[in-house]
Amino acid sequence: MDLTVFLAVLAAAVMHAGWNVLVKLKLDRFLSLVLIQSMIGVMGLAMVAAFPWPAPASIPYAVTSGILHLGYNLFLVRSYRTGDLSQVYPIARGAAPLLTLAAAWAVMQEQPSLPGALGVGLLVLGIWFVSLLGQRGIRPDGMTLFFALGTSVFIASYTIVDGMGGRLSGEPASYAGMVFVFDSILFGLVALAMRGPGIARDVAPYWKTGLAGALLSGGAYWIAIWAMTHAPVASVAALRETSILVVMLLSMRVLKETVSLPRLAGAALIVAGAALIRLG
Template structure:
């Protein structure tokens, strides 16, 4: 992985942690998720007329990705309602890269080097250590754990789907924009059918969430997909999990969560994995 790709993925990780913190801090987690998704869809819709259309071969993968990501947003909101971000986020983001690494070899034919595998293992070890530290402090629930692990499977699924789809598209930017347009439309229609009045009242006072969060999630995933066209999918997916490090910093400074020495040690493991991935 080149220095540019590493820097882009790390920035994408920071953006990802930031918009997740916005969702977690919202008064209504699900409606905040809908606003973030809707904001990304609106921005994407404005940009699509100026972008090249994705190749026809990528559209089946795009459709599969949209289905998976609608499930992702729903499980994300449910996991954050059930437990703390410091518990759910590491499980969701940390379990996924190992699944991607194991699946990308037979599906994508990507053979990772020993050092890349060591980097993936290091990052995953840090993530799991972070989870164990949260568990020791009683910061988890069984429901949150189940929802987070289910979402990890979904994350691994759409990561592999989009890793293939974006390569077939010939137009990574447009492929990404279409994902967000269709995701946002799906969530919005479902919410209008179930909670129309709640959404209207919430959006009237929280419209900035749609703008800021939408920009964050769009840029985060778009940059990650671009990186997947320049480096192995599993390597990008693992390095992107350094968002847990950024999420911990945000939790400490913005959300004012207490971080124990054990949690800082876990964060250090994740950082070490990022450095190892850089030199692999």
Template sequence: MTPLVAAAVLLAAVTHASWNAIAHRITDKLVGFTLISGGGALIGLAFTPFTPLPAAGAWPYLALSAALHIAYYALLMRSFRLGDFGQAYPIARGSAPLLVTALAAVFADEYPDAWQGAGIAVACAGLTGVALWGLRGHRPDWPAIVAALATGAAIAAYTLVDGLGVRAAGTTLGYMAWLMVLEGFAVPLYALWRWRGETAARLRPHLRLGLLGAALSVFAYTLVLWAQTRAALAPVAALRESSIIVGAAIGALLFRERFGTPRLVAAGVLVVGIGLMLT
């Protein structure tokens, strides 16, 4: 992983945590994800005339990824309903990198070298520390934890599928544009059916914030897809989840959730892991 790729993934991490915070800030989660998902679909639709069409071999990956992303949105909405942002976000994101490492070895024949393996392990230790801190002093809320872990499994699955798909596509922007189109209308269509004539009234108060979240979401994932064409999947996945530290900071600043010394320690461990991955 070159410094340029690492910088792109770190920027994606900051952007990703920001759109997740927007989604959490909008009280009605269906409103938030309707705007973010639907806005992403409109952005993708606007880009399709100006980007190359993905190669034929990428379309099965696009179809599967769209289904996995829809499941991810549903699980993430449930996680945010049940748990605090500072707890649900770290568990969901922190549980994914090790699973991606295993999946990449099985399906992509990618095995981390000693330094990368150590970096992934250390980074995951830091991420797990943030997640466990969210449980400290509280009785475990198992429905919230299970929803967050299921979200992490969906993240790992679509990370692998998209890593293979974007490599087969021959175009990062074309793959991203069509992925947004294929996945993005499911949540808005469900919202239209559920609200039946009240859609505009529900969306209007949060329109600007939700569309900002959509733009941030598209930008963040485009950076990740580009990185996956230039580096192994597992280190990219682990580095991307540094968004957890950003998410914890956002939770402290915007939602008045404690950051605390354990999270500072976890952030330091994560930095060490990143350094090892770049060795």
């Protein structure tokens, strides 16, 4: 993987971890996500206006991605309702790289290099060390586990869709903007149906946090879509999961959650996997 792409995806991983912590910090995770997604929609409109339009063939992919992101958001916020951040986040992200690797091979005919494939494997192993062996006194219930794993399926699905759509678009920036707009509209409609029009009043006082979350989340995925036009989709998807390391640190310092030695061992495996992906 090219060094510029590699560093850009690492930066996206840090950004992605940051917005997940913002969601966890709110008393009502659903409202936090509503606010962030609304502002991502505004960001998407600005991107579509600022950059050349994507190729028409890519627009159905953007719509499909918006639907898949809706499922992802709903499953994610349900997981965070009862789950600990440093447990839910690794589970939600842990299976996605392997699912993406298999789908990229089957759907996109992408065959990773040997170092790249080994890197994905080590990184996923590290994530599961962090998630499963690191459980000490914090065990997610069955429903939390179900929604966290379901989140992985949505992640892998929209990653493949956006890898294909971004390449077809010829303009990854405006394609990403369209994804953000469709995602925001769909999630907004669901939020109105669930909470009613008073939801705008509820989230308005927290607009600064929402803006920060939108810039982090939207910026991270914009980078990912761009990276997938320059590197194998599975490698980009796996490298994004180095965000687990950032979440561990933020969980320790900001949320005061316990991080055990097995999780630190998993962190070492994640770093080794990322290095192999770079070589691949």
